[in-house]
Amino acid sequence: xxxxxxxxxxxxxxxxxxxxxxxxxxxxxxxxxxxxxxxxxxxxxxxxxxxxxxxxxxxxxxxxxxxxxxxxxxxxxxxxxxxxxxxxxxxxxxxxxxxxxxxxxxxxxxxxxxxxxxxxxxxxxxxxxxxxxxxxxxxxxxxxxxxxxxxxxxxxxxxxxxxxxxxxxxxxxxxxxxxxxxxxxxxxxxxxxxxxxxxxxxxxxxxxxxxxxxxxxxxxxxxxxxxxxxxxxxxxxxxxxxxxxxxxxxxxxxxxxxxxxxxxxxxxxxxxxxxxxxxxxxxxxxxxxxxxxxxxxxxxxxxxxxxxxxxxxxxxxxxxxxxxxxxxxxxxxxxxxxxxxxxxxxxxxxx
Amino acid sequence: xxxxxxxxxxxxxxxxxxxxxxxxxxxxxxxxxxxxxxxxxxxxxxxxxxxxxxxxxxxxxxxxxxxxxxxxxxxxxxxxxxxxxxxxxxxxxxxxxxxxxxxxxxxxxxxxxxxxxxxxxxxxxxxxxxxxxxxxxxxxxxxxxxxxxxxxxxxxxxxxxxxxxxxxxxxxxxxxxxxxxxxxxxxxxxxxxxxxxxxxxxxxxxxxxxxxxxxxxxxxxxxxxxxxxxxxxxxxxxxxxxxxxxxxxxxxxxxxxxxxxxxxxxxxxxxxxxxxxxxxxxxxxxxxxxxxxxxxxxxxxxxxxxxxxxxxxxxxxxxxxxxxxxxxxxxxxxxxxxxxxxxxxxxxxxx
Numbered sequence: 108x109x110x111x112x113x114x115x116x117x118x119x120x121x122x123x124x125x126x127x128x129x130x131x132x133x134x135x136x137x138x139x140x141x142x143x144x145x146x147x148x149x150x151x152x153x154x155x156x157x158x159x160x161x162x163x164x165x166x167x168x169x170x171x172x173x174x175x176x177x178x179x180x181x182x183x184x185x186x187x188x189x190x191x192x193x194x195x196x197x198x199x200x201x202x203x204x205x206x207x208x209x210x211x212x213x214x215x216x217x218x219x220x221x222x223x224x225x226x227x228x229x230x231x232x233x234x235x236x237x238x239x240x241x242x243x244x245x246x247x248x249x250x251x252x253x254x255x256x257x258x259x260x261x262x263x264x265x266x267x268x269x270x271x272x273x274x275x276x277x278x279x280x281x282x283x284x285x286x287x288x289x290x291x292x293x294x295x296x297x298x299x300x301x302x303x304x305x306x307x308x309x310x311x312x313x314x315x316x317x318x319x320x321x322x323x324x325x326x327x328x329x330x331x332x333x334x335x336x337x338x339x340x341x342x343x344x345x346x347x348x349x350x351x352x353x354x355x356x357x358x359x360x361x362x363x364x365x366x367x368x369x370x371x372x373x374x375x376x377x378x379x380x381x382x383x384x385x386x387x388x389x390x391x392x393x394x395x396x397x398x399x400x401x402x403x404x405x406x407x408x409x410x411x412x413x414x415x416x417x418x419x420x421x422x423x424x425x426x427x428x429x430x431x432x433x434x435x436x437x438x439x440x441x442x443x444x445x446x447x448x449x450x451x452x453x454x455x456x457x458x
Numbered sequence: 459x460x461x462x463x464x465x466x467x468x469x470x471x472x473x474x475x476x477x478x479x480x481x482x483x484x485x486x487x488x489x490x491x492x493x494x495x496x497x498x499x500x501x502x503x504x505x506x507x508x509x510x511x512x513x514x515x516x517x518x519x520x521x522x523x524x525x526x527x528x529x530x531x532x533x534x535x536x537x538x539x540x541x542x543x544x545x546x547x548x549x550x551x552x553x554x555x556x557x558x559x560x561x562x563x564x565x566x567x568x569x570x571x572x573x574x575x576x577x578x579x580x581x582x583x584x585x586x587x588x589x590x591x592x593x594x595x596x597x598x599x600x601x602x603x604x605x606x607x608x609x610x611x612x613x614x615x616x617x618x619x620x621x622x623x624x625x626x627x628x629x630x631x632x633x634x635x636x637x638x639x640x641x642x643x644x645x646x647x648x649x650x651x652x653x654x655x656x657x658x659x660x661x662x663x664x665x666x667x668x669x670x671x672x673x674x675x676x677x678x679x680x681x682x683x684x685x686x687x688x689x690x691x692x693x694x695x696x697x698x699x700x701x702x703x704x705x706x707x708x709x710x711x712x713x714x715x716x717x718x719x720x721x722x723x724x725x726x727x728x729x730x731x732x733x734x735x736x737x738x739x740x741x742x743x744x745x746x747x748x749x750x751x752x753x754x755x756x757x758x759x760x761x762x763x764x765x766x767x768x769x770x771x772x773x774x775x776x777x778x779x780x781x782x783x784x785x786x787x788x789x790x791x792x793x794x795x796x797x798x799x800x801x802x803x804x805x806x807x808x809x
Contacts (some may be wrong), residue, residue: 128770131583136628139628139646140627140628144463164516178504263770264770265774266621266626266774268624269624270617270621270625271761273620273624273625274617274620274621274625275617276491276792276795277487277490277491277791277792277795278786278788331476351624398757399758400758400759402756402761402777403524405750405753405755405756405757406756407751410753419479419615419784419785419787419788419791420778420779420785420788421617421778421779421782421785422778423776423777423778423779424616424775424776424777424778425774425775425776426753426773426774426775426777427771427773427774427775428771428774429774430545431772433770434770434771435771437628437629437770437771440628440770441625441627441628444627444628452803452806455803456590
């Protein structure tokens with residue numbers, strides 16, 4: 108059976124969940140999908156690096172005791188050596204799941220560039236490389252005849268980019284609007300029950316939805332990166348974060364919440380990109396008091412959603428999880444499936 | 459440029475909208491999609507039949523005065539001759555959009571069968587043939603090496619079947635639940651404002667949402683057919699309408715509505731199919747008082763939605779229009795795009 112060899116860059120929650128899926132469901136998936144999956148390299152800042160051209164024993168990796176590095180495993184070292192591994196691995200697909208640096212996207216941008224330049228396809232769940240260097244990286248992928256896939260950069264495994272490209276063919280999409288950050292949506296929902304912003308943030312932190320520093324969620328910079336991706340990918344824009352006017356939810360007061368409720372409205376942090384009649388794309392992140400009948404008004408708690416405004420179909424909306432390690436690992440799997448399909452189509456065309 | 463020739467069976471609202479799309483947007487679509495579209499045959503119970511192997515002048519057809527038949531046009535006749543046209547047209551795709559007979563699916567089943575048997579792919583928006591004879595028709599399509607596509611049978615152009623097949627690859631779907639009838643959803647929404655069922659139905663009829671006889675919408679038999687399609691297509695079941703326990707909304711009283719509202723719930727007519735742990739698929743249509751935080755609770759008015767329960771991604775939901783002549787015509791266009799893609803993949807494989 109046909110097989111893809113993977114290199115996992117970063118071995119935190121998401122790539123670890125992907126390894127668990129391959130370990131526990133790999134054979135069944137191979138039957139479903141018509142190809143097998145094997146991990147031949149893993150690197151991680153804390154764990155070091157591991158290369159096994161014949162396939163890594165994922166059971167042994169997943170059973171490593173807390174605090175142990177890869178140094179004790181065959182082919183393992185206690186230092187990450189990301190660039191060396193990315194360039195020299197026998198993997199055909201590099202799975203980038205480190206962390207998003209919202210300023211310059213590093214080190215993920217360099218990881219992706221190195222992988223593509225060395226002729227490997229890349230899947231990432233990292234917003235940074237896509238929002239900040241997407242055009243450059245897609246061009247490098249095309250030059251090297253490989254794929255750059257990033258479904259998980261917007262709404263974890265919930266299909267958004269592929270929803271637009273695969274199921275809305277033939278439609279003209281004039282705008283996208285979304286609830287793209289689960290933490291801020293959870294916080295707004297709790298404020299509707301009478302909590303202050305600070306109380307709601309504290310609860311989100313206690314539940315693990317919000318990080319110790321919730322600024323990127325609350326002030327909208329997380330959504331801003333996602334709006335850049337949606338605008339460029341779905342509306343064909345070429346914007347950067349500087350083009351997205353941004354306001355977070357910190358100025359939405361309990362009084363604003365109550366006033367909206369009295370009018371049958373709910374405050375939501377909406378990321379939006381719209382093509383104007385003159386062809387320009389206008390993108391914003393801001394709190395909006397939506398009427399209850401709006402498609403996004405009922406999206407509650409940590410759920411995310413994106414609405415697409417189309418010419419023939421009006422508005423269609425996809426909602427689902429916007430985070431979660433298994434949900435995000437599925438985004439990587441869906442990208443791997445897309446890489447495989449593209450390779451098969453090319454192989455058939457060349458036959 | 460590559461081209462598909464179409465035969466339109468039935469020339470009511472939906473196929474007329476498809477003809478308008480081809481007439482007004484055909485060149486632009488061809489640029490987008492990489493293939494052209496030409497209509498070479500049309501039949502209609504009232505208008506008669508029309509065949510032009512070189513392509514029908516859609517402008518002339520769309521400009522026909524009210525009450526005129528095709529008899530006055532070149533290649534036209536005042537009688538429909540459906541079977542003759544379907545078997546003898548030079549079209550490679552037959553577009554079936556007559557009406558749904560919920561008892562035996564005729565005459566659409568015969569139309570689809572004749573087209574597939576004579577080596578033409580078929581797209582239909584007709585629930586009847588898919589729900590009542592889907593397995594037989596898909597088998598005939600496979601035997602003749604052609605496609606049978608029916609995205610529009612469930613939620614007009616809103617992608618549901620293709621959402622599952624194209625964007626949820628690699629997931630195990632254990633259940634689907636949907637709001638699959640816009641009329642009953644509109645009626646329930648109006649009852650929440652204090653109307654009786656009869657008043658709400660009268661308003662839906664005045665707005666054109668409900669037909670003169672609203673029984674199929676109100677009593678759930680429309681949804682029942684759609685649940686059969688979802689269960690068989692997405693869960694791999696082999697059920698018939700008799701296997702779907704059905705209760706409509708006529709027994710939901712104003713008191714039930716008020717009691718649900720007091721508990722933070724909304725009544726919705728839910729079509730559902732679920733795979734039980736022993737592998738059986740249980741399918742129902744019934745009114746359910748959903749909590750407001752449920753993904754389907756916020757789906758208002760004539761909007762439809764389907765939620766998919768998956769193993770790795772939890773619940774994902776698609777919502778959008780469930781009816782409308784242009785929206786349904788887009789379903790046909792999306793099917794034609796799928797037929798084209800399949801043909802290209804085969805052609806590439808054979809090269």
